[in-house]
Amino acid sequence: MISKYKKILVVGGGVGGLVVAAALGKSGFEVDLVESKSEWGVPGVGLIQPTNALAALDKIGAAEECLQRGFAYSEYRWFNADGSLIRAAPGPQIAEFPAYNGIKRGDLHEILLASAKRAGANIMLGTRVTSLATLDDHVELSLSNGKESSYDLVIGADGIYSETRSRLFGEQSTRFTGQSAWRVNLPRPNDITWGAMVVGNHKKAGLIPLSAESMYLLLVTEEEGNPYMPPSELDRLLRERLAGFGGIIQDLKEHIVTPESVVYRPMEVVMLPLPWHSGRTVLIGDAAHASTPHLGQGAAMAIEDAVVLADVIAQNLPWQETISQFMRRRYARVNLIQSASMQLGEYEQGRCPDLDVFKLMSDVKIEATNPI
Ligand SMILES: Cc1cc2nc3c(=O)[nH]c(=O)nc-3n(C[C@H](O)[C@H](O)[C@H](O)COP(=O)(O)OP(=O)(O)OC[C@H]3O[C@@H](n4cnc5c(N)ncnc54)[C@H](O)[C@@H]3O)c2cc1C
Numbered sequence: 001m002i003s004k005y006k007k008i009l010v011v012g013g014g015v016g017g018l019v020v021a022a023a024l025g026k027s028g029f030e031v032d033l034v035e036s037k038s039e040w041g042v043p044g045v046g047l048i049q050p051t052n053a054l055a056a057l058d059k060i061g062a063a064e065e066c067l068q069r070g071f072a073y074s075e076y077r078w079f080n081a082d083g084s085l086i087r088a089a090p091g092p093q094i095a096e097f098p099a100y101n102g103i104k105r106g107d108l109h110e111i112l113l114a115s116a117k118r119a120g121a122n123i124m125l126g127t128r129v130t131s132l133a134t135l136d137d138h139v140e141l142s143l144s145n146g147k148e149s150s151y152d153l154v155i156g157a158d159g160i161y162s163e164t165r166s167r168l169f170g171e172q173s174t175r176f177t178g179q180s181a182w183r184v185n186l187p188r189p190n191d192i193t194w195g196a197m198v199v200g201n202h203k204k205a206g207l208i209p210l211s212a213e214s215m216y217l218l219l220v221t222e223e224e225g226n227p228y229m230p231p232s233e234l235d236r237l238l239r240e241r242l243a244g245f246g247g248i249i250q251d252l253k254e255h256i257v258t259p260e261s262v263v264y265r266p267m268e269v270v271m272l273p274l275p276w277h278s279g280r281t282v283l284i285g286d287a288a289h290a291s292t293p294h295l296g297q298g299a300a301m302a303i304e305d306a307v308v309l310a311d312v313i314a315q316n317l318p319w320q321e322t323i324s325q326f327m328r329r330r331y332a333r334v335n336l337i338q339s340a341s342m343q344l345g346e347y348e349q350g351r352c353p354d355l356d357v358f359k360l361m362s363d364v365k366i367e368a369t370n371p372i
Helices: 015-026 051-058 063-069 105-118 163-169 231-241 247-255 298-314 319-348 357-367
Strands: 007-011 030-035 046-050 071-073 075-080 085-090 100-104 122-125 129-134 139-143 148-151 153-156 175-187 195-199 204-209 214-222 262-269 281-283
Touching: 007 015, 007 148, 015 030, 015 105, 015 298, 046 051, 046 105, 046 214, 046 298, 051 063, 051 100, 051 298, 063 100, 063 105, 085 357, 100 105, 100 214, 105 122, 129 153, 129 163, 139 153, 153 163, 163 281, 175 231, 175 247, 175 319, 195 247, 204 247, 214 231, 231 262, 262 319, 298 319, 319 357
Parallel strands: 007 030, 007 153, 030 122, 075 195, 153 281
Antiparallel strands: 046 100, 071 100, 075 085, 129 139, 139 148, 175 214, 175 262, 195 204, 204 214
């Protein structure tokens, strides 16, 4: 059978872009991928992979290696700021996959890049799209390396500040939610074999195991007006904000001594209204629906988008049917994750005090184990 979508361009070599390139390459499509960075360098310290992310990664054969290189755990333990336990919350599982796997972002990137290359994707670093005309049956574009090409399909996986999104729909700015995340990698004490969340006064700290040797400490703070944080002072600013936490969080403060080890990110969101495509160009991952990290599901959603899109493209249906199926399988799920994540952020900022947060988290996590 001759495919309608033989030649495909993926814009962005992050989580979603590499997974869709790997999945399409495996199914025999000719895939080019452009990444604007001229060298791979993955920001961020670690990532939580919930069970649904692992199940989706298994479709491209990458789950096993994530589990080998990461640290699987089954539950979160919630504590008060003084270190007293509130409750343990085991996570749901899909099949043999653990409820959670913590992994260094760099390790995940290496695994996904190798999968995309193995599947035959042609990766062009330091390259971006400079013009794009998205038509009903193909896309014409030029690249910053001077090439002009025609593709049957373009997939915009270029993240929260997506240029592809701006090209298709005009400027769609991100919205700051009032909170920021601070993260730092630290050695893992032997007894941290679960995720920890520690509830402070208008802030939340956490510990996520990442490997046999390492974990990351996270802190979520309110940062009114989204102030600039000088990179050279991030360690001091983080230590200051950890005041008020007792127990292990207090003990870890003294290990945060270099500003470059601290990754600071204001929490921003984007929710593109339907449809996430114009002509033959479609958006996936943060480009379409960047969420806050309260449920640790953003990359999981990008991975699922990638796997589902590759699946519907491989069915070789007319484009309108392909895109309708994709939206039908993705929109409600992504919307649920994003709205629940934002509700949790609102709760943490004192704006919906009656919310039953443990019930909400549990319900959404169970919902996320449904097939995609
Ligand atoms: C503080 C924080 C913590 C998080 N923790 C978790 C977590 O624990 N678990 C989880 O599942 N998710 C988490 N997330 C969310 C997760 O990081 C994102 O949802 C995920 O990375 C989105 O993947 P993506 O492929 O859409 O975009 P990205 O991974 O951002 O990739 C986009 C890629 O496109 C490239 N690019 C950008 N512009 C262009 C261009 N014009 N041309 C070509 N290439 C371009 C970029 O360089 C990048 O490589 C967290 C997010 C934050 C902010």
